Amino acid sequence: MKFPLSWLARHLKTSTPVEDLAEGLTRLGLEVESIDRPAIHLQDFVVAQIESVSPHPNAERLHVCQIHDGKELHQVVCGASNVRVGLKCVFAHPGVVIPISQEKLRVSTIRGVESYGMLCSDRELGLSNEHEGITELNPEAQPGTSVATFYDDPVLDLSVTPNRADCFGVRGVARDLAAAGFGELLPLPAVALQQSGNVSHKMTYGDVEAQRYCPLFCAVQITGVTNRPSPPWLQELLKKAGQNPISALVDVTNFFSLDRCRPLHCYDVRAFSGSLVVRSAAQGESFTDLKGRVHTLSPFMSVLADPKGALGLLGVMGGERSASLPDTSTVMLEAAWFEPEAIARTGQALNLTTEARMRFERGVDDASTLEDLKAAAAMIVELCGGTVSTVFQLGLPPERHTAIALPPNLLEERAGVSIPPEETTRLLTAIGCVETAPRKFLPPTWRHDLTRPENLCGEILRFYGFDRVETRPLPVKARGADEEAAVFEDSGMFKRQLAGRGMVELVSYVFVRPAWAELFQTPETQHIALLNPISSEFSVLRTSLFPNLLEAVMKNRRREVAPYAFFERGAVFDRRFEQYERSVLSGMRSGTLAAHHWSQRARPVDLFDIKADVLALLEGETFVLRQEAPPWMHPGCSGTFFRDATPVAVFGALHPEVLRAFDLEEVPVFGYEIFLDALSEKGQERGPPPILSALQRVTRDFAFIVEKTLPAETLLSCLWQAGKSAVAKVEVFDLYTGPPLEADKKSIGVSVTFQPEKATFSEEDLQKLSERIVRTVAARVKGVLR
Amino acid sequence: MEALKQKVAQVLSEIAACSDLKELEALRVAWLGKQGHVTVRAQTIGDLPLEERKTAGSEINRMKEALQQAIGERQSVLLRQRMAESLQGEFVDCSLPPAPELKGSLHPLTRTQQELAKIFQDLGFRHMAGPEVENEFLNFTALNMPELHPARHMHDTFFVDLPATPEGRFLLRTQTSPVQIRAMRTWGAPLRMFSMGSTYRSDSDATHSPMFHQVEALVIEEGIHFGHMKGCITEVCARFFGVSNLTLRLRPSFFPFTDPSAEVDIPYRKEEGKIIIGEGDQWLEILGSGMVHPKVLEFGGLDPSKHQGFAFAFGVDRIAMLKYGLPDLRSFFDGDARWLEACGFSPYESLP
Incomplete structure (x- = not known):
């Protein structure tokens, strides 16, 4: 909502500076987003009076003027024909920048006569295109004062909240300011209107739905109008409010919309082909609006129609067929009241935002419909001539206002403030409430948002001032035992661990490209997609964090910003999930791990770097590893940790096909996903303290030849079992395939550390232990000592 | 005895000037070893008349102590020198950057x-x-x-x-x-x-x-x-x-x-x-x-x-x-x- 200060002055008598008014409005909840002062650039131009005019000695059309700027006389050469002694004009001293040319004025010699400044025209000041002569100021203007004060009409831009339709009219804003003590609300100008004759076309309701949509429809007919351009004052006002002047008829309706939040509509009566009806639209009915756009209507919308079809989409926009044109001579002026929800539904369905819709869907004043209709008709007659008919009225204003009882202690309860009853009554009356009985208030007809005592409390506090409400500390409260679990859970410990392992945390969008989503699906996956995505790039909810992590690897690789080690915790989505989402922690490493550096050799990231990440996070969990993984993983180089039958984590190399989609061919990329809801809830249990034996440990190395496909884990568990309690540690120190081994065999070198319990091992003890191990390996996994 | 004394005095200055641990060891063996000049002379004290024994004995002891001390001191000087030289050879440019650690971060x-x-x-x-x-x-x-x-x-x-x-x-x-x-x-x-x-x-x-x-x-x-x-x-x-x-x-x-x-x-x-x-x-x-x-x-x-x-x-x-x-x-x-x-x-x- 944008309007100039001069418009506000039509409703509010005030001497408060505009900055203070703006501050006051903001404090009342009518936030002033900006104050535009278009005349601020005229600050340096001053009022001057012409003291003498004489012809230029060397040029016929020029004059040499002596002007007084309030301090002294200056000689100025001027070509304007309207220079005359005594004229108050706009004077620019040398050094002032002329707005239109952006040139700095200098003392100059014009045809041999020196000129110390310039007398300006509207055009030069950037005020209009008028350049027939210099600007003539009011004879009362005081020489020496800044010209800016004559043109300064600051424009306020208000952000009006959805509950305040009344403030979509300047009068509503003025009313709040007056109630807050910023001035006096001026009465509306008296309307003197001669009315004769009737509206020429008969009007009825077509159906009950239309009557519900439009409970009150009023109109007058104005015959013999001349639809000329509006007078300058109206054009100026509308322009300052951000509206284009069109013609007097249209401008008057726009003026009332902005002035009193009273949207009106003018129909050209020529277009009417017969009697009129306010009816519901037919399913699929076509309607061309006055901007020429064609809409397909639905039965929940209402139109004013004649036998040929819809003339206007009620409460939203007029039609092309009955638009006011320069040759329009008879109009029907409509003022109506529409059900806010019906207008909202219509506007939303057609995706049509208009000034009328914005107001009607928030709720305009129903009580002053007739009064405003007459005032608008009078203004049309004043600007365009013509005669006005009597009012035709269909329906009645809705009965929707009931008095609200304000309990005496409600303010104390809700805000801890006590305000004397006289003061609350004064405030509520100032915003238009009527005290119908003691402490019972009928809200004003323009405030549809006031329906409960809490709303009245809010209004009183708004004017009382939120800053005057005493600040109280929130009572101290200990967390109850039952609340211990209700803490913000963000996998903070996991995140810290991963960051400590050199990974960088990402936060990325949950919506991904469909092509990427498809890469991470199984036959069971049921994607959830956005119905109204910003773009096709962000249209499907991710089922995995891998696309986001891969994108980060890809983008950073392009920027050559290594290392590429990222993780994220976030939601993934699938129709099959409880509440459609799961919480996942996912990480990815790519490129080299150790840096290319003088002290070490870089090496590519591998599966076991990623496995180490997973194991660090899963410490304390019990799980089984199986060498299987979803289809987006490399089938030979990935695995899943299960707890019972539930996958807890997937890790491994990404499938080359997936990598190709992210421009990461031939690049090692390893990742993991941990399903946080599959982790056990209980914290890690601490084991008993160790027995610190003084007896020396002994280590023996073995190399076993086993089947290539045998999981190393199986061999290792054999060793633990064979060695029983004597085994303290088992480590794999070598892995070998190739000649002289057979092609389907591999050799695993293990180091087994034994811890004696009661006495130091003898050679014989060790021999026995070793033999037992070799025997067990042979029996269980057919392993042979190399 | 005087001749020996003079020789010892000469050797003491040789020791002080000695710049090699092996040479120093050779000097020690030559003078204080089992067949060393001072050791051998000390064994002959018993052959002297009784009244000279005491004086000769203490003189020999003084020479022995002087030599031992001189050799010891020189040896530790030379050892320190040798370590210093070898540490000099182990020079590492401290201005080189260490291998960068992967630095993780929280969003x-x-x-x-x-x-x-x-x-x-x-x-x-x-x-x-x-x-x-x-x-x-x-x-x-x-x-x-x-x-x-x-x-x-x-x-x-x-x-x-x-x-x-x-x-x-x-x-x-x-x-x-x-x-x-x-x-x-x-x-x-x-x-x-x-x-x-x-x-x-x-x-x-x-x-x-x-x-x-x-x-x-x-x-x-x-x-x-x-x-x-x-x-x-x-x-x-x-x-x-x-x-x-x-x-x-x-x-x-x-x-x-x-x-x-x-x-x-x-x-x-x-x-x-x-x-x-x-x-x-x-x-x-x-x-x-x-x-x-x-x-x-x-x-x-x-x-x-x-x-x-x-x-x-x-x-x-x-x-x-x-x-x-x-x-x-x-x-x-x-x-x-x-x-x-x-x-x-x-x-x-x-x-x-």
Whole structure:
């Protein structure tokens, strides 16, 4: 909502500076987003009076003027024909920048006569295109004062909240300011209107739905109008409010919309082909609006129609067929009241935002419909001539206002403030409430948002001032035992661990490209997609964090910003999930791990770097590893940790096909996903303290030849079992395939550390232990000592 | 004996000048070894007449001691020299850079959310998380934003392709406020809760991202009113921004779920292009608040004639930007490692 200060002055008598008014409005909840002062650039131009005019000695059309700027006389050469002694004009001293040319004025010699400044025209000041002569100021203007004060009409831009339709009219804003003590609300100008004759076309309701949509429809007919351009004052006002002047008829309706939040509509009566009806639209009915756009209507919308079809989409926009044109001579002026929800539904369905819709869907004043209709008709007659008919009225204003009882202690309860009853009554009356009985208030007809005592409390506090409400500390409260679990859970410990392992945390969008989503699906996956995505790039909810992590690897690789080690915790989505989402922690490493550096050799990231990440996070969990993984993983180089039958984590190399989609061919990329809801809830249990034996440990190395496909884990568990309690540690120190081994065999070198319990091992003890191990390996996994 | 003495004196100066440990050892063997000159002479003392023995003995001993001491001293000098020389050969250029360690970091949003969670939990708030795919009823209707309410348009809502239920269509929640209803229904009153998480609106420019984060607080307790709301918001902001004596500005506003509603501004000033929060004469809007609307209490299953309370919510991303001077919201979600490393946090940094 944008309007100039001069418009506000039509409703509010005030001497408060505009900055203070703006501050006051903001404090009342009518936030002033900006104050535009278009005349601020005229600050340096001053009022001057012409003291003498004489012809230029060397040029016929020029004059040499002596002007007084309030301090002294200056000689100025001027070509304007309207220079005359005594004229108050706009004077620019040398050094002032002329707005239109952006040139700095200098003392100059014009045809041999020196000129110390310039007398300006509207055009030069950037005020209009008028350049027939210099600007003539009011004879009362005081020489020496800044010209800016004559043109300064600051424009306020208000952000009006959805509950305040009344403030979509300047009068509503003025009313709040007056109630807050910023001035006096001026009465509306008296309307003197001669009315004769009737509206020429008969009007009825077509159906009950239309009557519900439009409970009150009023109109007058104005015959013999001349639809000329509006007078300058109206054009100026509308322009300052951000509206284009069109013609007097249209401008008057726009003026009332902005002035009193009273949207009106003018129909050209020529277009009417017969009697009129306010009816519901037919399913699929076509309607061309006055901007020429064609809409397909639905039965929940209402139109004013004649036998040929819809003339206007009620409460939203007029039609092309009955638009006011320069040759329009008879109009029907409509003022109506529409059900806010019906207008909202219509506007939303057609995706049509208009000034009328914005107001009607928030709720305009129903009580002053007739009064405003007459005032608008009078203004049309004043600007365009013509005669006005009597009012035709269909329906009645809705009965929707009931008095609200304000309990005496409600303010104390809700805000801890006590305000004397006289003061609350004064405030509520100032915003238009009527005290119908003691402490019972009928809200004003323009405030549809006031329906409960809490709303009245809010209004009183708004004017009382939120800053005057005493600040109280929130009572101290200990967390109850039952609340211990209700803490913000963000996998903070996991995140810290991963960051400590050199990974960088990402936060990325949950919506991904469909092509990427498809890469991470199984036959069971049921994607959830956005119905109204910003773009096709962000249209499907991710089922995995891998696309986001891969994108980060890809983008950073392009920027050559290594290392590429990222993780994220976030939601993934699938129709099959409880509440459609799961919480996942996912990480990815790519490129080299150790840096290319003088002290070490870089090496590519591998599966076991990623496995180490997973194991660090899963410490304390019990799980089984199986060498299987979803289809987006490399089938030979990935695995899943299960707890019972539930996958807890997937890790491994990404499938080359997936990598190709992210421009990461031939690049090692390893990742993991941990399903946080599959982790056990209980914290890690601490084991008993160790027995610190003084007896020396002994280590023996073995190399076993086993089947290539045998999981190393199986061999290792054999060793633990064979060695029983004597085994303290088992480590794999070598892995070998190739000649002289057979092609389907591999050799695993293990180091087994034994811890004696009661006495130091003898050679014989060790021999026995070793033999037992070799025997067990042979029996269980057919392993042979190399 | 005199001749020996002279020779010893000569040898002592040889020892002092000796520059080689092997030569020094040779000298020791030649003079003090089993066949050394002094050793051999000492064995002949017994052959001397009794009265000379004592003098000769002590002279021999003096020579022996002098030699031993000289050799010992020289030896330690030469050993030190040798070590010094060998250490010189072990020179390492200390100016070389060590191998870089992989430096991980936590996202500024993680850090900010951890800070906020600590503040709320310290003030006795319990947390409830809510789903990101929410239904229309909880996201709007139960928050007093009926279907055709103009306020619904202010939320550019993302709808998803799940089949609608009696609770309306499914959408990506536009705010964390539906968790208020969930909490009231689960826990009832009295209630002191907060909720934090991702929210979505189809809006994208330098200051808006289609995904952002909100934190939401709700207090419904006996005797709680607007004054306590001011106190609670001030406390949370003061703790978060680390300022004492904070005075906020509350401006009336409109939210469908509260009445009265207030937008809250925090004071700030600019110093050398940096924004200093908590003092100054400029105001910055940071959060929305208000007394819970009676209809919202009803939707939460509470009787508005018996209960009242307040709620407030704010953008986590926005206050992270303010507190940590991060200018562009989009960079939060862009995954640029340079930004994440520079603007992220060490996992070892403790919370304030």
